[in-house]
Amino acid sequence: MKATVNKIIPFSSVDGPGNRTAVFLQGCNIDCKYCHNPETRGLCTGCGVCVPECPEGALSMVQGSVLYDAEKCVQCDTCIHVCPHDSSPRTQKLTPEETYARVKKQIPFIRGISVSGGECMLWPDFLTELFRLARADGLTTLIDSNGTIPFWEYPALMEVTDGVMLDIKAFDCEEHRAVTGAPNDVVLANAAYLAENAKLYEVRAVIVPGLYDTRKSIQDMGRFLAPYLSVHKFRIKVIAYRPMGVRREYAVYEVPDQAYLESLADILKGYGFEEIIII
Ligand code: SF4
Numbered sequence: 001m002k003a004t005v006n007k008i009i010p011f012s013s014v015d016g017p018g019n020r021t022a023v024f025l026q027g028c029n030i031d032c033k034y035c036h037n038p039e040t041r042g043l044c045t046g047c048g049v050c051v052p053e054c055p056e057g058a059l060s061m062v063q064g065s066v067l068y069d070a071e072k073c074v075q076c077d078t079c080i081h082v083c084p085h086d087s088s089p090r091t092q093k094l095t096p097e098e099t100y101a102r103v104k105k106q107i108p109f110i111r112g113i114s115v116s117g118g119e120c121m122l123w124p125d126f127l128t129e130l131f132r133l134a135r136a137d138g139l140t141t142l143i144d145s146n147g148t149i150p151f152w153e154y155p156a157l158m159e160v161t162d163g164v165m166l167d168i169k170a171f172d173c174e175e176h177r178a179v180t181g182a183p184n185d186v187v188l189a190n191a192a193y194l195a196e197n198a199k200l201y202e203v204r205a206v207i208v209p210g211l212y213d214t215r216k217s218i219q220d221m222g223r224f225l226a227p228y229l230s231v232h233k234f235r236i237k238v239i240a241y242r243p244m245g246v247r248r249e250y251a252v253y254e255v256p257d258q259a260y261l262e263s264l265a266d267i268l269k270g271y272g273f274e275e276i277i278i279i
């Protein structure tokens, strides 16, 4: 059982509580206009477009697949910018055991492991096994997800998952479709399921004025989520849209200012949320 891994960050302090190793899996099932890591969206097709573009000769084609030489790579990112498939030649196919071997080295320095993407729920069997290995060593386990895949269909995974960091990219279904190309009925059902089962660690909303009605979305989201605070506490991240890393055609939206973000946080405080992080 292998997953395509985009990268592993040994230490991250922004992917859940404490220091964590963050694993990013390749491939996504939706198409957010403001995606900040578009090179994680697609699986490599072996088209070869990136190979002659690498200034260091770190890429070559071998039997229809692109081969990457990490020793030669200078991390210039030319390959991901020229890739027509929102992919990267620097991904690796790894088993849960191979992935965990890289996490295990950090054990004295980390509290847990967080897996993101792309959309990591596209690899549920891999996640289940990776988390089993992490739990056996006393690490905590978090999933970062766009919420479009039903968590309740994976009870074995839920058993070894401590929490989920869930995106609600717009509360209104049609606005969610405009932002991502997909409806949000499963996202909201996931939010309720995870909250009821005390597995909702964090809800994330990226604020993109002009792309959807951000104030109304935060209001509706606060009203929807507030009743679950009586089951367990969870935090909300209000994240400002920033154009860095966004595909050129979508790097056009207004960046919200701090005062506006704080006004959205005030709405959430009004619904009883105590931990609201603005970034
Ligand atoms: S990384 Fe992109 S450009 Fe390079 S071979 Fe794969 S799909 Fe083609």
Ligand code: SF4
Pocket: 053, 054, 055, 056, 057, 058, 059, 068, 072, 073, 074, 075, 076, 077, 078, 079, 080
């Ligand atoms: S980032 Fe990509 S293009 Fe740049 S040196 Fe590495 S493999 Fe080559």
